[in-house]
Amino acid sequence: MVVKKIGESLKDQAFLLRSVPYGDDHRILSFLTASHGRVEAIALGAKKSSKRFSGVLDFLHCLEIETQVPRRGGLTQLLHCELREPYEGVRADYEATIIALKWIRTVSRVVPEGQSVPGLFALLQEGLSSLAVYRRDWVDVVFLRQLLGRLGFLLDLSRCVGCHRDRAEAFYFSPEEGGLLCEACHPGPKIQALAGAIPADFWERESNGAGEEGDWLRASRAIFAAGFRHYLGVDPG
Numbered sequence: 001m002v003v004k005k006i007g008e009s010l011k012d013q014a015f016l017l018r019s020v021p022y023g024d025d026h027r028i029l030s031f032l033t034a035s036h037g038r039v040e041a042i043a044l045g046a047k048k049s050s051k052r053f054s055g056v057l058d059f060l061h062c063l064e065i066e067t068q069v070p071r072r073g074g075l076t077q078l079l080h081c082e083l084r085e086p087y088e089g090v091r092a093d094y095e096a097t098i099i100a101l102k103w104i105r106t107v108s109r110v111v112p113e114g115q116s117v118p119g120l121f122a123l124l125q126e127g128l129s130s131l132a133v134y135r136r137d138w139v140d141v142v143f144l145r146q147l148l149g150r151l152g153f154l155l156d157l158s159r160c161v162g163c164h165r166d167r168a169e170a171f172y173f174s175p176e177e178g179g180l181l182c183e184a185c186h187p188g189p190k191i192q193a194l195a196g197a198i199p200a201d202f203w204e205r206e207s208n209g210a211g212e213e214g215d216w217l218r219a220s221r222a223i224f225a226a227g228f229r230h231y232l233g234v235d236p237g
């Protein structure tokens with residue numbers, strides 16, 4: 001928990017996570033900052049005077065923000081906001097934009113106000129940069145895998161977590177065990193997740209999505225989504 005002192009100001013890089021209207025002319029904003037975790041602030045007159053924030057208050061922008069806790073008390077105020085990185089390559093691509101907006105929504109749901117998740121800001125920066133360059137569905141599963149890892153739920157899909165075999169007739173995802181179980185280790189009703197385990201280096205080099213790698217992309221996406229639902233009660237979309 002970040003303790004806020006009266007009059008204290010904060011300058012940091014940030015991504016906008018959430019923006020809701022407040023009264024006629026203001027907005028309550030939530031940011032994921034580089035060094036201060038999730039921060040909430042009110043943008044006074046945000047609707048009328050978009051010039052005040054240079055029209056940059058948008059999702060998928062990396063921003064430089066300055067906030068201050070008013071001396072008379074009340075909500076932390078956004079004083080200043082500048083664009084650091086617009087991620088034009090993502091914004092120019094509809095599919096990449098949809099993926100990135102789902103990430104922002106998921107991050108917004110798993111990080112409460114005042115909380116900080118080490119490495120999360122850098123993960124989002126890296127993910128957005130990669131989305132404009134590499135195969136999108138691969139970048140998406142790599143991001144979701146790492147986001148789960150940052151939140152304490154890194155899933156090993158390279159072998160059975162029970163007997164450590166990396167070859168089996170079929171593998172099944174077990175949220176309780178935190179990974180895959182082979183035919184022999186999985187008890188009770190089964191929903192097959194994978195025909196073969198996913199080698200650990202799949203996450204390190206860009207996939208071409210061909211053959212079994214296409215299956216890995218689809219299957220791992222479904223497994224990570226199930227992980228988000230099971231561990232965090234959040235559907236990553």
Ligand SMILES: [Zn+2]
Pocket residue numbers: 160161162163164165181182183184185186
């Ligand atoms: Zn096993």
